[in-house]
Amino acid sequence: MKATLEHDDEQFLLSLQRLGAGTVQELCTAAGVTATAVRLRLSRLQSMGFVDRQTIREGRGRPHHTYKITDQGQRQLGDNYSELARLLWSELQKIDEIDVRQRVTGRIRDAMVKQYGANVRGSVLTDRFAQLGVALSERGFSVEIGMDETLPILRENHCPYHDLAQHDSGICELEQQVFEQVLGVPLTLASCCRDGDNCCEFHPARAN
DSSP states (O other): OOOOOOHHHHHHHHHHHHHSSBOHHHHHHHHTOOHHHHHHHHHHHHHTTSEEEEEEOOTTSOOEEEEEEOHHHHHHHHOOOHHHHHHHHHHHHTOSOHHHHHHHHHHHHHHHHHHHTTTOOOSSHHHHHHHHHHHHHHTTOOEEEEEETTEEEEEESSOTTHHHHHHOTHHHHHHHHHHHHHHTSOEEEEEOGGGTOSSEEEEEOOOO
8 A cells, every 4th residue: 555655755765765775864964854853754764664774784883774765665756657547548548449449448357356356255245345445445545335224335535546537437437347346246336536526436236
C-alpha cells in the first residue's frame, strides 16, 4: 500500500536519494535543518520502511551510521503511473480491430480478478465483500464495507482511477466487471465519483 507522505518528507527523501547515503551531519547540510529535526525525520521514515540505517566501522574509532533509501522508499518516490496509465488506456481504446481490443481488455480484467480475488473464498456474500475490502485496502484503496438493509455494500472513498475515469467511463465498467467476478454476483454502481458523487458505491443487484 502506498503511504501518504508530507511534502517535507518527500523532499527529505529526495535529498537522501541525491546523496546516495549520508550521515546525520551530511543530511543536515543537504536539507538545511538541525540535527534534531533530521533524527526525528529519519526515525519516522525508518518506521515506515523508507529509510535504512547502516553501521560503518573503520579502524579503531567509534562506528558511525549512514542512512539510505530502501527499495520501498524508491518505489514511494517513483510510484506515479497515472499519466502512463491514461495514455495506455487511451491507446487501447483506439485499436481498430474490435476482437483484438476485447481480448486485451479481457486479459486485463482476468489479471485484476486473479489479483484481487486470490483470497476471496467466503461461502457467504458478506464474507466475500469483507475479503475483497481487505485485498483492496492492502493495495492502497480507501474502501469501506457497509450494509444496505440486509445486503453488503462496497464503498470506495475516492476513485482509484480518477484520471482515466475523467476521460473514459469504460474503466468504471471494467472495475465493476472485476468486482462482479470476484464476488460472484451482479452489482449496481449506485454512486460514482465520475458523476460528481463523493464516493463510488457498489451494491449487489436486487432481484426483480
